Structures are given as C-alpha cells and as structure tokens.
Amino acid sequence: MGRVIGIDLGTTNSVIAFYEGSRSEVIAGTNGDRTTPSVVGRGSQGEWLVGEVAKRQMATRPQQTFYSLKRLMGLRFDEVADITNKLPYEVVRGEHDLACVRVDDKPMTPVEISAMILRALRDRAEEMLGESVERAVITVPAYFNDAQRQATRDAGKIAGLEVLRIINEPTAAALAYGLDSGQTKSIAVYDLGGGTFDISILNLADDVIEVLSTGGDTQLGGDDFDQAIIDWARQEFLEQTGVDLLEDPMARGRLKETAERAKVELSQSLESHLQVPFVATVDGVPQHLDLTLSRARFERLVQPLIDRTLECCLAALEDAGMQPLDVDDVVLVGGGTRVPSVQRAVEELFAKMPNKSVHPDEVVALGAAIQAGVLDGTVEDVLLLDVIPLSIGLETLGGVVTKVLERNTTVPARRSQIFSTVQDNQKSVNVHVVQGEREMAVDNRSLARFELTGIPAAKKGVPQIEVTFDVDADGILKVSARDLGTGVEQEVCVRDASNLSEDEVERMLAEAGERHEEDLARRRRAEARHTAEELLLNVEETLEKSLGRDVPTAECDRLRELCERVRDALENSVSSFEHDELVEATEALQEAAHRFADFIYQGSH
Ligand code: AMP
Numbered sequence: 001m002g003r004v005i006g007i008d009l010g011t012t013n014s015v016i017a018f019y020e021g022s023r024s025e026v027i028a029g030t031n032g033d034r035t036t037p038s039v040v041g042r043g044s045q046g047e048w049l050v051g052e053v054a055k056r057q058m059a060t061r062p063q064q065t066f067y068s069l070k071r072l073m074g075l076r077f078d079e080v081a082d083i084t085n086k087l088p089y090e091v092v093r094g095e096h097d098l099a100c101v102r103v104d105d106k107p108m109t110p111v112e113i114s115a116m117i118l119r120a121l122r123d124r125a126e127e128m129l130g131e132s133v134e135r136a137v138i139t140v141p142a143y144f145n146d147a148q149r150q151a152t153r154d155a156g157k158i159a160g161l162e163v164l165r166i167i168n169e170p171t172a173a174a175l176a177y178g179l180d181s182g183q184t185k186s187i188a189v190y191d192l193g194g195g196t197f198d199i200s201i202l203n204l205a206d207d208v209i210e211v212l213s214t215g216g217d218t219q220l221g222g223d224d225f226d227q228a229i230i231d232w233a234r235q236e237f238l239e240q241t242g243v244d245l246l247e248d249p250m251a252r253g254r255l256k257e258t259a260e261r262a263k264v265e266l267s268q269s270l271e272s273h274l275q276v277p278f279v280a281t282v283d284g285v286p287q288h289l290d291l292t293l294s295r296a297r298f299e300r301l302v303q304p305l306i307d308r309t310l311e312c313c314l315a316a317l318e319d320a321g322m323q324p325l326d327v328d329d330v331v332l333v334g335g336g337t338r339v340p341s342v343q344r345a346v347e348e349l350f351a352k353m354p355n356k357s358v359h360p361d362e363v364v365a366l367g368a369a370i371q372a373g374v375l376d377g378t379v380e381d382v383l384l385l386d387v388i389p390l391s392i393g394l395e396t397l398g399g400v401v402t403k404v405l406e407r408n409t410t411v412p413a414r415r416s417q418i419f420s421t422v423q424d425n426q427k428s429v430n431v432h433v434v435q436g437e438r439e440m441a442v443d444n445r446s447l448a449r450f451e452l453t454g455i456p457a458a459k460k461g462v463p464q465i466e467v468t469f470d471v472d473a474d475g476i477l478k479v480s481a482r483d484l485g486t487g488v489e490q491e492v493c494v495r496d497a498s499n500l501s502e503d504e505v506e507r508m509l510a511e512a513g514e515r516h517e518e519d520l521a522r523r524r525r526a527e528a529r530h531t532a533e534e535l536l537l538n539v540e541e542t543l544e545k546s547l548g549r550d551v552p553t554a555e556c557d558r559l560r561e562l563c564e565r566v567r568d569a570l571e572n573s574v575s576s577f578e579h580d581e582l583v584e585a586t587e588a589l590q591e592a593a594h595r596f597a598d599f600i601y602q603g604s605h
Contacts, residue, residue: 424460
C-alpha cells in the first residue's frame with residue numbers, strides 16, 4: 001500500500017502534502033509551484049486544462065473557465081442563486097436539482113470538475129514521489145454540511161482516490177501548528193479563504209487536539225472582497241461612460257482579474273491602479289477602464305464583510321463558553337488574511353497579535369498530511385477530536401425540528417431515537433432528516449427523506465422502531481433502523497436526494513479513467529504550448545534589449561532562427577508527432593537562450 005497524501009482542495013488554490021520522517025512537506029510541481037490554482041478550463045480545442053494553464057485563459061474564455069467551484073459543491077441550484085450572477089460562467093440546474101455548470105451544451109457537476117483538480121494533484125504527487133498514490137485525506141471548510149462533504153468525497157473517488165478521511169480545514173491547521181507547539185493552550189483558527197470563512201476554537205493538550213466549537217460562512221471569502229471592488233469599479237465606469245461592464249462576460253472576466261490583482265496589491269501598497277484597456281466601445285470609440293483605488297477606500301468597501309467574520313468569531317467563542325481574552329493564540333489561515341485591515345480587526349477582537357509562524361497558504365495541507373500520517377501509521381499519538389458543524393435533526397409534527405445531534409458534538413457520534421406509528425395498522429413511517437439551526441424544517445437543509453416500511457400490523461403507538469444516527473469521523477451521516485419488536489434491521493439509504501448516486505459516481509469514475517490518458521496528453525500539449533509561448537516572448541524581449549550590445553551576431557542569428565523554429569512548431573503543433581517537434585524546438589531555444597544570457601553577463605563584467 002502506498003502512502004496516504006493530504007490535500008487542501010481550496011476554493012482558489014489547492015495544495016498537496018505528504019508526511020515523511022517527522023514532518024509533513026508540500027509536494028511542489030516540476031516548475032517549483034507549491035500551490036495549484038483550483039481552476040479548470042475547457043480549451044479552444046476541446047481539451048481540459050487544469051491549474052495555472054486554465055487560469056491563464058480566464059480572461060479570454062470566461063464562460064469555459066471554472067473557478068470557485070467549491071462554492072457550488074454538493075449544493076442545489078436554488079441554494080446558490082445569490083452567487084451565480086457574479087460568475088462569468090453559466091450555472092444551470094442539473095439532474096436532481098443540483099447546481100451544475102454549462103460545459104459546451106451540457107451541464108456538468110462541480111464534483112466532476114473538482115475531480116479533475118484532484119486528479120492533477122494526484123498525478124503531481126505520483127510524478128514527484130515516484131510511486132502510485134491511491135489514498136488521501138482531503139480537507140473541507142468546517143462549516144460544510146453533509147451534502148458538501150459527500151460531494152468532496154465523491155470528487156476524490158472520481159479522481160481515483162480512496163478518501164480515508166475528510167477533515168476540517170481549521171482542524172488541519174491546528175494539527176500542523178499544534179504538533180510543534182507542545183503546550184497546553186486554547187487557540188482560535190481564523191481562516192479566510194477564497195470562498196469561505198471558517199473560525200474554530202480548539203484546545204491543544206498532550207497531543208490531543210479538541211475542537212471546542214466551529215462556525216463560519218460558506219458563502220463569504222476573498223471572492224467577495226474582489227466583488228466589492230468589482231461593484232465599485234462597475235459603478236464608476238457606468239457613471240463615466242454609461243456602459244455596464246457586467247453585461248459583457250469577457251469584460252466581466254477581465255474586471256475580475258484586475259480587481260483581484262488590486263486587492264492583493266493593496267495588501268502591500270496604499271494605492272492601486274485598475275487598468276483594463278479596450279474594455280468596451282461607445283459609438284465605435286474604444287473605452288478604457290482606468291481607476292485608482294486607495295487602501296482607505298478599499299477598507300471601507302470591505303468593512304461589512306470583515307464585520308461578518310467577527311460576528312462568526314463571537315458566536316463560536318460563545319459556543320465554546322469563552323471570551324475573546326481566553327484565547328491564547330490566534331492562527332491566521334488563507335490568502336484573505338493577508339489583507340491588513342483583516343489582521344487589524346482580528347488583533348483588536350482578541351486583543352493580541354495573530355500568530356504568523358505558520359504559512360497561511362500551506363498550513364492546511366500540511367495538517368492534512370499529518371492526519372494522513374496518522375492513518376497510515378507513520379505518525380503516532382495524535383488524537384483529533386473534531387465536531388459536527390451544524391445540528392442534525394428530524395422533522396416532527398407541524399414541521400418542527402427535533403434535534404438529534406446538536407452542533408459542536410464531538411465526532412464520531414451516535415444517537416438513537418424511537419419511532420412509532422400514529423394510526424392503527426400503519427405499515428410505514430416517513431422520516432425527514434434535516435441539518436441546520438432553524439426551528440422549522442423548511443428553513444434548514446433537507447438531507448434525506450426515507451420511509452421505514454414493513455412494520456407489522458399493530459395498534460398505533462405500539463411498534464417501536466429505533467433509528468440510529470451515526471456521524472463518522474468525516475462528519476458524514478449514516479442512518480440505520482431496527483424494529484425492536486421483530487429485531488429486523490431496516491435498510492436506510494440516506495444519500496441526499498439531490499446528491500450523486502453511487503451509480504453516477506461509478507460512471508463518472510469510469511469516464512474519468514477512460515479520459516485520463518487522453519486528457520493527460522492534451523494537458524501536456526497545452527502546457528508545452530504555454531511554455532513555448534512564454535519563452536518566445538522572453539527571448540524576443542531579450543534580443544530587443546541586447547541590440548547594440550557586444551554580443552556576437554552569430555549568436556543573435558542562431559537565437560532568431562530557433563525562435564522561428566518554435567513559432568513554426570507552435571503553428572503546427574496539433575498531432576503528437578508535431579508536439580514532439582515543439583518540445584524539442586523549445587528545449588533547443590531554451591539552451592541557446594541560456595548560452596546567450598552567459599554572453600550578456602560576461603559582456604557586462
Ligand atoms: P485561499 O483559498 O486560502 O488560497 O485564499 C485565496 C484568497 O486569498 C483569494 O481570494 C486571493 O485573492 C486572496 N489573497 C491571496 N493573496 C492575497 C494578498 N496578498 N492580499 C489579499 N488577498 C490575497
């Protein structure tokens with residue numbers, strides 16, 4: 001059995017890590033990149049692109065480039081209504097009412113597309129570790145409900161991975177952080193990612209990591225900070241030109257890219273320029289977006305979002321029976337925590353400087369790898385006591401919810417409830433399982449409905465059917481039922497009616513397997529093209545800059561010749577034969593470019 005890997009399947013970026021020796025390590029790609037953008041794109045030739053190459057086509061093919069899919073994972077179409085109009089790609093209603101994206105003319109589930117990210121990560125791990133990788137621990141936001149967890153597990157399965165454990169991101173962060181600390185203390189993990197916000201209050205003592213409470217918002221993250229900038233820029237542009245940029249998907253894609261860049265820049269600078277040339281035309285005249293956003297204005301725009309995160313923190317503290325000052329350490333996780341006003345707000349709330357010793361982008365994957373190490377026996381003596389994020393209950397008379405498992409119950413957990421009949425000779429009982437904190441069933445998320453059948457004829461209230469709710473260590477619910485009178489076990493299937501069925505997952509797994517070789521070849525081709533294009537641009541720029549400098553003409557001519565060869569190969573690279581030529585031409589150009597660089601630097605001494 002090969003080793004188990006840890007995967008942080010992030011909204012924006014994903015990271016993969018493994019445990020070896022006495023520490024976990026991030027598995028970098030061949031070009032040294034430690035994170036992979038969680039972006040999947042359908043290229044112009046119908047090929048699937050994953051990661052950096054997919055992200056690069058975001059502005060030019062916005063409707064076929066899928067990002068932030070984690071915000072749609074496992075949810076129904078109606079549940080994502082408020083985010084779909086902010087996405088440049090189309091979200092459609094798929095089978096079982098699932099939120100799907102439109103790929104060409106067909107709906108595709110976010111699960112299937114996320115599986116491609118996981119598959120690419122798995123390929124990377126296999127390539128870098130030189131062994132086959134079949135088992136993984138995957139992290140999810142603590143606030144993910146049962147359906148979202150199931151969906152994540154299904155995505156792993158479609159990627160050919162046996163998902164040994166789903167763990168909460170903040171718990172993983174604490175695991176990575178806690179193993180080194182060796183102290184007894186309470187910590188708060190404040191995790192602001194691309195699409196989700198999580199807060200967890202944990203207790204670390206003697207290699208036991210106990211989650212005391214968890215909270216957050218699955219629809220609040222760095223994307224919303226970008227959106228605040230987009231809304232502001234859109235309004236400014238509308239006032240200047242009368243053009244609404246959000247009506248054009250291409251302009252929307254470019255604006256999104258620019259807004260995110262501005263946000264990141266504002267973490268360092270006090271001002272950022274948003275420039276999108278030729279973004280629209282008015283009466284045949286091209287219009288350019290050119291705005292300046294100060295950090296102060298940005299902070300005002302995002303303050304309501306930061307306030308929402310603080311409210312979640314206070315609620316989680318209350319659930320843990322603590323005050324902000326009781327927390328010994330605050331750990332920041334996720335790219336969103338790089339925003340200075342976020343750090344300030346957290347510092348003010350907890351009255352202490354947040355701990356920045358752990359890398360916010362990698363800590364979750366590192367923690368997942370530790371858990372992976374625990375599961376494959378490499379790591380000893382770490383006990384993880386996680387909790388369920390939302391109460392699980394049953395709809396009872398009048399549509400009221402009776403809670404069976406309260407939120408923040410430590411998992412694994414098991415509770416039983418006795419059911420009976422309300423009529424004489426009643427043969428079956430309907431059970432509706434919901435998840436959430438609201439009083440009425442309709443206001444919570446419906447997890448499953450099932451029918452207990454085959455009840456022997458008896459007077460009402462006499463039959464006793466014991467229904468047992470088991471939440472496993474992944475936070476996923478399983479239900480079993482037993483007729484106490486006859487001792488007969490009832491088959492209960494709790495697959496969410498709007499989730500993928502086992503058959504569908506199997507079908508997708510088979511399809512992904514069939515597609516894999518072809519996809520891999522296509523991906524390699526796309527990556528080779530991008531490498532060639534970048535090198536070409538780089539060399540041409542170098543040649544231009546070195547004009548008039550003391551470089552042998554023969555070297556310049558050789559470089560130009562090789563550029564021409566790469567350009568030709570780029571034009572022809574469709575078949576695998578021509579693809580080989582592209583790779584060879586690129587390598588030759590790379591080698592010559594290095595030699596050329598030696599000349600330049602020797603000449604400059
Ligand atoms: P994660 O899901 O943890 O990878 O976080 C991704 C989010 O962090 C995205 O919304 C990024 O735009 C945001 N982000 C990354 N770096 C920075 C930065 N330096 N300043 C502000 N936001 C950032």
